[in-house]
Amino acid sequence: MAIALLLAILLVILACVYLFIAHPVWFPAGVSAHAAGVDHQFAVAFWLLGALFVAGHIALGISLMRARRRGKVTYTQGDWRLEALWTVLIAVLFFGFNVAGVRLWSQMKFQQPESDAVQVEVTGTQFEWYFRYAGADGKLGDTDAQRFAHPEEGNPLGIDPDDPAGKDDMVSTSLVLPVGRDVDLTLRSNDVIHSLFIPAMRFKQDAVPGMSIHAHFRPMQTGEYEISCAELCGTGHYRMRASVKVVSEAEFKQWVKSKELPSTAK
Amino acid sequence: MEERSTSSTAVSTPGFLRRCVFSTDHKVVGLQYFFLSFAAVLIGTVLSLLMRIHLVWPTVSLPFFGTIKPENYLAFLTMHGTLMVFFVLSTVPQSGFGNYFLPLQLGVSEMAFPKLNAAGFWTTLLSFLILIAAFFVPGGASGAGWTQYPPLSAIANSGPGQALGTDLWLVSMGLFCVASVMGAINFITTTLKMRTPGMDLMRMPLTCWTWFVTAILSLLAFSVLLAAVILLLLDRNAGTAFFVPAGLIVSGKAVAQTGGSPLLWQHLFWFFGHPEVYIAILPGMGVTSHVLSVFSRKPVFGYRAMVWAIVAIGFLGFLVWGHHMFVSGMNPYAAFAFSALTTAIAVPSAIKTFNWIGTIWDGRIRFTTPLLFSVGFVSLFITGGLTGPLLAQPALDIYLHDTYFVVAHFHLIMAMAGLFAIFAATHFWFPKMFGRMMNERLGALHFWITFLGSYAIFMPMHLLGTAGHPRRYSELTGVQYVAAMAPLQKFVTVAAIITMSGQIIFLVNFFWSMFKGPTAPANPWECTTLEWTLPSPTPAGGFGEHVPMVNRGAYEYSAPGAETDYLMQDAPGS
Incomplete structure (x- = not known):
């Protein structure tokens, strides 16, 4: 049974390591300015934790290999020095790793x-994303979803028709961005919690x-990237894409110019 | 158990109801919890099987049900999570085994508050029935996930299961909280006040330590969930607005409430929810320590370090809830503290792993089924645990949050590891509970399938997460990059079907052994702790008039100079 257990542990190590090296599915290429840093930290994490995974299982395997059939067992209640050494080692490893991650977060x-x-103002609704741009005046109009929201009349967000700032607001169902420029999103919702997930942007x-x-x-590369919803928001959660x-x-x-015209004409 | 006994003998034996159903005996209450969880785990497993099948073969039509619609999927998902977290992982290790064996291991025949204890069980049963009833009300069971984030959970027209189904969920959880607090008070008092002479705290088996610390966690955490559940019920039914902000318009209808905060729920829920995962796993850690020592014929390596690690994990468990909220809109400064504290909890966890390996190191290992499952526990704990420090980093969690990576993480560390401890404990204590031995050959076979199956199911889920597959998707077709992952999802489903089929071996072994297994001697595993001084199965009166005198710690295996390789805790000498 010891040998079977050893083989199983070996199988687990090999299969898991193989799975992560072969990775049939994996991160999409990162295309935002901070993606490289995130991907680097991921690489550090997978190597560090992967090494600990293998080491832990090898230690478990060795302890099974050393099992005795007969003879005296060494009676020991533990070893404080070993315990302290291990504790400090693991604390240094984990906190070192944590500090690097915290820097990235900052x-x-x-x-x-x-x-x-x-x-861009992003509004999640069941089950559609809306992206609102301020137009030429650089100001977003006031909204009141309860009073003015009429998706069927082209005003899904409830922009106040009497607010002049809202006249040239453009509402789009896809997020259009210029490459190499920061985008400052303001996220809102008028019904339940949604989560804007752009895997390629690590966002x-x-x-x-x-x-x-x-x-x-x-964003650092031109192209089209998918957005999904990452917070359970109801029956259509799975198809809330943009x-x-x-x-x-x-x-x-x-694009801004072309969008502005019909919007003001309305 | 109850059904079986009531149908066969309730009428013929007077006093049977008193003795075996409405009993205040801790052993009966423990078994009642155990069999309640048996029902819950069967339903929970079938639900996950239906979800896995639906994900990869969405057009399959089930007998008596038809095809699974998105709202069915979400109801299954919510009920699967709720049943497994509350009625299985929080119930069997603590309320099941804990009720049965805490008093016996402490050398007493009764709990501190037997009536409160029984009331706890009946409240839990009521809670369970209310939860299941939600399947049969209009709209079906709640589909907001076991985390029930408002406003989705607060507004009745936000989805099909969000009406009466969600109210029943909340009432059920409220009752469960009350029952857990009753049980916790009983456990804490029993541990502190009832121990037999000589049973110092530092002589207690580690199982008792984990039951004790878990009870403290339950007392504090479930009280908070109870408060949160009551507030949400009021929001839904009394027009209050604790969690509902102004200006909402749901399914085309304006919501009248103003002034609430959806994040308040998340803080309250996870203030409960994170300790909850330790409530689920700490008793499993205790069982693992215990079983590894028994079958390695060696004392627990670093008993004191183990005790402090349990206490540290319990304490830190209350300080890390914010790591569930890195993308919630919580102040990003808070992430520093939650990230560091979460990393800190990895340290006592690593100490425990180190000591488990230290315990079996150079031992004379007896490869019994409980030992196999405990070694499996250590393996799963390492694998599932190591992704913890990764997810604790907000910069990385931003990407992985609410993906299958997290699903893989918590299923390995909490669900699978927890389940392995339950299997180890069931095989280990079966002789004491039912007076018969379980079959070792079937036990080993069941272990191999479950061990390799767990890895086959959950390792690929990590990869789905790295590719950005969000969790709680009822269909794979809505998002293109998700649809591309269908082949790997199919592999997971096949692995799940095989692994779940393997559980039939356990069911057969369990029920066959209960009636036909070989009769168990008093101490079949040659253990040192006090429950093994009693005949198998445990007599109704426990220790009766006898008061065990404890002379040593719980793990005196292979002590130098001793005649046998185990010294009972109450054997004379010092």
């Missing part, structure tokens, strides 16, 4: 977006009713 959360950042942020949450990132279209600065300007 870079992501406490560096303000550049002043030329694109401002996720809940949209919580009653709160306006700011989060920012900078996309980010990262385009050149010129294309972005053109």
Whole structure:
């Protein structure tokens, strides 16, 4: 039985290591400014924790290999020196790892977006994402979903028709961004909690009713990337998708212009 | 158990109801909890099987049910989580085995508050029945997940199961909280006040230490959940707004409430929810320490370090709830503290792992089924535990939060490890509970399937998470990059079907052994602790008039100069 158990542990080590090396599915290529840092920290994590996983299982295997059939067992209640050594070792490893991660978090959360950042308001509703741009005046109009929201009349967010700032607001169902410029998102919701997840940007942020949450990132590559919802929001949660279209600065300007016209005409 | 006994003998034997159903005997109460969980785990497992099948073969039509719709899937998901977390993982290790064996291991025949204890069970049973009833009300069971985040859970028209189904969920949980607090008070008092002479705290078996610390956690954590559940019930039914902010419009209808905070629920829920995972796993850690020592014929390596690690884990468990909320909109500064404290909890966990390996190191290992499951526990604990420090980093958790990576993490560390401890404990204490031995051959076979199956199911889920697969998706077709992961999901489903089928071996072994297994001697495993001084099965009166005198710690195996390789705690000498 000892040998069978050893083989099983060996199988587990090999299969798990193989699975992570072969990784039939894996992170999509990171295309935001902070993605490289995150991916580096992930690599550190997988190597460090993978090594501990293998070491732990090898230790478990050796302890089974050393099992005795007969003869005297060494009577021991423990060993404080070994215990202390192990505790300090693991604490240093884990906290060292933690400090590196905390630095990354500070870079992501406490560096303000550049002043030329694109401002986009993101609203999650059951089961659609809306992205609102301020238009030429640079100001978003007031909203009151309870009074004015009529998805069927082209005003899903309930922009106040009497607020002049709202006249040129553009509402889009996909997030269009210029490459290489920060985007400052303001996340909101009018019904339940949603979560804006853009795997390629290494970005996720809940949209919580009653709160306006700011989060920012900078897309570095043009292309189209999927957005999913990561917080259970009801029966349509699984299909609450949208996309980010990262385009050149010129294309972005053109898109803004094309969107502005019909919006003001309304 | 109850059904069986009531149907066969309730009428013929007067006093049977008093003795075996409405009993205040801790052993009967323990078994009642055990069999209640048996029902819960069967339902919970079937639900997960239905979910796995639906995910990869969505058009399959089930007999008597038809195809599974998204709202069915979410109801299954919510009920699976609730049944497994509350009625299995929080119930069997603590209320089941704890009720049965805490007094016996402490050398007493009764709990401090036997009536409170029995009331705890009946309240739990009522809670269970109310929860199950939710399947049969209009709209079905709640589909908001076992975490029940408002406003989804607060507003009745936010989804099909969000009406009466969610009210029943809340009432059920409220009762469960009350029952858990009753049980906790009883455990704490019994441990502190009832121990037999000589049973110092530092001589207690580690199982008793974990039951004791878990009871303290239950007392504090379930009280908070009770408060949260009551507030949410009021929001739903009395027009209050603890969790509902102003200006909502749900399914086209304006919500009147103003002024609440959805994040308040998350703080309250996880203030309970994180200690809850230790409530689920600490008793399992105790069983693992105990079983590894018994079958290695060696004392627990670093008993004192183990005790302090249990206490440290219990304490730190209350300070880490915010790591569930890194992407919730909570102030990002708070993440520093929660991240560091969560990393800190890895240290006592690592101490325990080190000491488990130290315990079996150079031991004369008896490869019994309980030992196999305990070694499996250590393996799963290492594997599931190591992703903890990773998820504790907010910068990484941003990506992995609410993906299958987290599902894999908590299923390995809490569900599978917890289950392995339950299997170890069942095989280990079966002779004391039922007077017969379970079959070792079937036990080993069951272990192999479950051990390899657990890895086959949950390791690939880590990869789904790294590829960004969000959890709680009822279909894979809504998002393109998710749809591309269907082949790996299919592999997981096949692994799950095989592993779940393997559980039939356990069921057969359990019920066959209960009636036909070989009769067990008083101390079949040659253990040192006091429950093994009694005949098997435990006589109704426990120790009766006899008061055991404890002369030594719980793990005197292979002590130098002793005649046998185990010294009973109450054997004369010092």
